[in-house]
Structures are given as C-alpha cells and as structure tokens.
Amino acid sequence: xxxxxxxxxxxxxxxxxxxxxxxxxxxxxxxxxxxxxxxxxxxxxxxxxxxxxxxxxxxxxxxxxxxxxxxxxxxxxxxxxxxxxxxxxxxxxxxxxxxxxxxxxxxxxxxxxxxxxxxxxxxxxxxxxxxxxxxxxxxxxxxxxxxxxxxxxxxxxxxxxxxxxxxxxxxxxxxxxxxxxxxxxxxxxxxxxxxxxxxxxxxxxxxxxxxxxxxxxxxxxxxxxxxxxxxxxxxxxxxxxxxxxxxxxxxxxxxxxxxxxxxxxxxxxxxxxxxxxxxxxxxxxxxxxxxxxxxxxxxxxxxxxxxxxxxxxxxxxxxxxxxxxxxxxxxxxxxxxxxxxxxxxxxxxxxxxxxxxxxxxxxxxxxxxxxxxxxxxxxxxxxxxxxxxxxxxxxxxxxxxxxxxxxxxxxxxxxxxxxxxxxxxxxxxxxxxxxxxxxxxxxxxxxxxxxxxxxxxxxxxxxxxxxxxxxxxxxxxxxxxxxxxxxxxxxxxxxxxxxxxxxxxxxxxxxxxxxxxxxxxxxxxxxxxxxxxxxxxxxxxxxxxxxxxxx
Numbered sequence: 121x122x123x124x125x126x127x128x129x130x131x132x133x134x135x136x137x138x139x140x141x142x143x144x145x146x147x148x149x150x151x152x153x154x155x156x157x158x159x160x161x162x163x164x165x166x167x168x169x170x171x172x173x174x175x176x177x178x179x180x181x182x183x184x185x186x187x188x189x190x191x192x193x194x195x196x197x198x199x200x201x202x203x204x205x206x207x208x209x210x211x212x213x214x215x216x217x218x219x220x221x222x223x224x225x226x227x228x229x230x231x232x233x234x235x236x237x238x239x240x241x242x243x244x245x246x247x248x249x250x251x252x253x254x255x256x257x258x259x260x261x262x263x264x265x266x267x268x269x270x271x272x273x274x275x276x277x278x279x280x281x282x283x284x285x286x287x288x289x290x291x292x293x294x295x296x297x298x299x300x301x302x303x304x305x306x307x308x309x310x311x312x313x314x315x316x317x318x319x320x321x322x323x324x325x326x327x328x329x330x331x332x333x334x335x336x337x338x339x340x341x342x343x344x345x346x347x348x349x350x351x352x353x354x355x356x357x358x359x360x361x362x363x364x365x366x367x368x369x370x371x372x373x374x375x376x377x378x379x380x381x382x383x384x385x386x387x388x389x390x391x392x393x394x395x396x397x398x399x400x401x402x403x404x405x406x407x408x409x410x411x412x413x414x415x416x417x418x419x420x421x422x423x424x425x426x427x428x429x430x431x432x433x434x435x436x437x438x439x440x441x442x443x444x445x446x447x448x449x450x451x452x453x454x455x456x457x458x459x460x461x462x463x464x465x466x467x468x469x470x471x472x473x474x475x476x477x478x479x480x481x482x483x484x485x486x487x488x489x490x491x492x493x494x495x496x497x498x499x500x501x502x503x504x505x506x507x508x509x510x511x512x513x514x515x516x517x518x519x520x521x522x523x524x525x526x527x528x529x530x531x532x533x534x535x536x537x538x539x540x541x542x543x544x545x546x547x548x549x550x551x552x553x554x555x556x557x558x559x560x561x562x563x564x565x566x567x568x569x570x571x572x573x574x575x576x577x578x579x580x581x582x583x584x585x586x587x588x589x590x591x592x593x594x595x596x597x598x599x600x601x602x603x604x605x606x607x608x609x610x611x612x613x614x615x616x617x618x619x620x621x622x623x624x625x626x627x628x629x630x631x632x633x634x635x636x637x638x639x640x641x642x643x644x645x646x647x648x649x650x651x652x653x654x655x656x657x658x659x660x661x662x663x664x665x666x667x668x669x670x671x
Contacts, residue, residue, distance in 0.1 A: 264407035265400060272359045272408070278323045278401050279352035285313050285325045286345035293338040326396050333394045344389045346435035350442055351382040355405065357446045364453070367416065371449050377421055378442050380409055381430045384423035389432035455497050462497075463505070466490045470513050481518050488527040495526035502533040510534060519623050519648045531624065532575070539575035557587055560657045563664075565589035568615045571647075572596045572607060572633060573622035580651040587653035591615065604632045611636040618664075620656065622647045 267275065288309055300306055310328065317323040326332060327341070335341070357375050366372045383405040390399050406424070413420050423430050430438070469487050476483045491510075495501055511534055523531070568591050569584075576595040585593050594610055611619060619637050623646050637644040643664045649655045 264410055265403040266411070267404035267408040269362055269408075271404065272355050272362075274321060275401050275404055276352045276355040276359070277320055279348045279355065281313070281316055281320065281323065282325065282327065282399075282401070283345040283348035283352065285327045286341045286348060288313060289327050289332065290338045290341035290345075293341070322400070324400065326399070335393045340389075340393045343432055343435060344386070344393065344395075346439065347382070347385045347389045347432050350435050350439040351379075351386050351402070351405065353439060353442045353446070354379040354382040357442060357449070360446075360449070366449075371445065371452075373418070374445055376409070376412065376418060377423075378438070378445065379405065380420050380423040381438060382442070383409070384428075384430035385432040385435055385438060388429045389435075392432070459494060459497055459499060462490050462493055463509070466494075466509060470509060473513060473516060480516070484518060488524050491530050492524040492526040495530065501526065501529040502536075506530060507534055507537060511537070514538075514624070515649060517624055517648075519646065535575045535624075539577045556654065556657045556661070560660050561587070561589045563660075564617055566591050567617035568592040568594060568613070569618045569620060570594045570596060570610055570616055571620045571622060571651075574624070574651075577651060583653055584651065584656060587657070604636070607633065608636050611642055612640050616642060618642060618660070619644045620647055621645070622651075624648065 292306060292309075295305060313325060313328055317325045317328075327344075354375065358379055361367070361369075361372050361375055383402050386399060386402045387406075390396065390402070409420060409424065412418055413424075422428055466487060469483055469490070473480060473483050473487070491506070494503075494506065499506060507530075510530065514531075514534060517531075566589065569588070571581075571584075571593065574595075574597070576597055581593050581595055584590065592615070594616070596607065596610060610616065619633065619642050621633050621644060634644050636642075645656075645660050645663045647656060647659055649659075
C-alpha cells in the first residue's frame, strides 16, 4: 500500500513539473512579444520624427516641365519650413456611413446620424451615392425577424407592456430628480414590470434595463410609449381581421398600411433616442409584413424602407386612425351579426304565417317590423336575400291598416321584380267562359277600368282586358308619398266604370281613394291578392253585388 501511494505522488509531482516548465515557456514568449511590441512602437516614433525633420517637398509641376530632362541639375537643398504632419487622420466633413461586407448598414444605430429628429426626411439613395460613391448601400438594411400569424397575440401583449415600461421610464426619471424613497416609490414598480415580463415568452424590456438609453428629453419616452400603443392596436386589429377571413377586403388593406406605419414609427423613435439596434417586436412585425406581401401578393404602399420612415411624433394621429378603422369594422361586424339574427327570426315567422289563422295580421305586423329593422341596418329593399324570403309569401299578405315605409319599399321592389317576370297564374284567363267571368264582363264590357298601385305588368293587363272585355285598363303606378290629387282626373273620366285598388302595393290608404270614387259615383274594389283575372272577378262580385253601384 505505501508503495502505491509513493508511486502516485511521484506521478503527480512529475506532471506538475511539466506544467511549470510550460508556464515558464509561455511567460518567456509573452516577454519576447512585449519587447518586440516596444521596439515597433519606438520605430514608429523614430520614423514619425524623421518625417517631420526631413520632409520631401516636390517642385511644382509647372517648374519641372520647364527644365529639359537631359540638362536638369539636381535640386538645391530644401530651405522651406517643414509642415507638421498630423498624427491622426482629419475629421471628414460628412459623416462616414458604415458599410458591411454586403454593402448594407449593420444596424439601426449606425443610421441615427441620417435621421433628423423632428423631420420625416432621411438621406435618399441618390444622396448617399453622391456622398460616398459606388460603395454606398443601394438599399438600407432593415433587420427583420420571422413571425407567423399565431405569434401576433404575443407581439401585441409585449408591445402593450413595453408602452407601460416606457411611461414608467419617464416617470422614474422625474422621480429620480426629486430624491424619492427608492424602496417605497421606485423598486416596487420596477419589480412588477420585470415580473410581468417574465410571464410573457421572449419578452425583454430593454427600456427597464440598466443599459437603457438616457435621452436628454425624458418626454421622448412618452412618444415611444405612444408608438408602442399604436403598434399594439394595429396588431390587435390585424388579428381580428385574420380570424374573420377579411383578407382581400378594403379594411384589410388599410390595416396593413397602418401596421407598416406603426412599426416604422417605433423603429425611428428607438433610433432617435439611441436605443438598441433592434426592438425584436418591431422586427417581428416587419418580418411578418414582408412574409405577407410575398406569400399573399399584397402591396404595401409605404413605410417598409429606411428611406421612407414614419414620423414617430405623430403617434397620436396614427393611433386615432387605427382606432377609427377598428371601430368602423366592429360596427360593420355588429350589423352583420344583428342582420343574421333578424333574418333567422324573419325566416321562422314566414314559415309559420300560413297556419297563423286569426293571428296572421299580427304576425305580418311583426314581419313588417323585422323588415324595417333590416332596411334601417343597411340592407337594401331590393336585396336578393330579402326578396327570396318574402316573394313566396306575398299572396298571403292580408290587408293591413298601415305598413312601415321600409316594408312598403320592399314590397314595391318585389312588385317590380314580378312585373318583369309575370307568373302563369296572372296570365291565366282560359276559363273566360266561366259564369264568374261572364257576370263581370257583362258589367264592364266596352268600358274602362283603373288599377291604382303596383308596377304595371303588361301581361297581366292584357289578360284582365281580355277577360272582362274592357276597352282600356288604366294602370296608375303610385310612388311613396305621392299626392292623391293626381288620381282625380282619371276617376272623373266618364268611360271609367270601376276603380281597382291594389292595397298590397299602394302606399295610399283606402279612404283617400274612396273619396274620389264617391264624388264621381265610381265603385271601388280592393284587391288584397294578385292580378289573376279569376281572383279579381271574385273580389268584384263580392264587393259590388249591386253591379256598378258605389261600393
């Protein structure tokens, strides 16, 4: 056992001696390098002194040209006073643009000298080329980070926290000037912000870090906070539009343009206050916009280049435009949601109205209210969706004391549509030999009749004239709020034997038309249904049993 221990200790000592020898060799090498460095430094000083004492001053080009080459004598020793040679290079009159291997700017920090505070202008590519020649960057470098649609909620959350951190940086600066109680007034807020940031993935509050910039005007922090707010609101709006599949809409294009402006405002604000080369959330939004433009073929008009910066001091106006766009879109979505709800309710009522019996009038009054609500929300009375809902139920519409203006307009639009595509039912006068037709024809043969209300339907008018042997059917098309005074000359004509009032389509009440009919002794027949001759004949006989007496 002692022998093994001695052998182990011997090996350790031998290894240590080898390492000490290597250490001594390294120290000797370091000493040699120091001596060489000192010698080179001294050589540089000697050469500099020699250049100052014995400068070579060439003769002016004009004098050299005047002396023939073969007779030129060696120049006399120079007696001119030597000019001092500067040790360091002169400061250029224009700022030097740092250029990397690819001819691009290496960071936003290197571009600060080209962005003037309080101005939206920057050095253009042509100006850079004029200043620095062909080596100037053709397209300024803008760092971007890849980001997907799924990352937008986190970006929005981080931007809102950064806005709060910027406002706290400004407040902290003011507190520090008043010598506050650090533990009571400052430390808790610092701790809360850091704790909040740790709960959000990949969130670095550089504005709360010890290395954060210290702008001369603390109000710059408030401007940056406003830019982050605008960026967060623009990202939030974009999320909603993507969730609702609004790509391709005008609202989506406007939101893209505002998002580009917001990220540019953040970038320039950070540059101006000497912040970090890149704010990662701004870079992620920039990367997301580039990916959007490339993959979805969307043109982004402005603010995607360093030579087209947004003005960060206008963050208030930018944020207002973002919120106004979001408000208009939200209002539109609410209208769409409400419209779907009303359409569903209307569809249910129309399905039940056929079996409503005595409650039909009350149900149609409710249907009229739903149509009124839809039209007021922006749906056109001529809407195809609305027409398809109502057109199959028009024949069931009872005589109503009053109809809302929107419901009247909708009914008129349906009537116009039916006038261009008459139904077979309206043209059917094949049963003219029926006693029903014979009795009415006996009363009206060779005379004229008037129809008030609705859109003139040529096919229906011809069918009525043939069925009742009329000399003429005068169809008076009415307009909403049109005066009834225009009806009187027609009713007063001696050849007119009867007035038919299409109550479904007329915007005038029964009483207004009845006054003229009584005055001139013309019977008035209300038509609650369509223009089928059989239906009209039934109504005439039902309401004018005394033949052509006043009804």
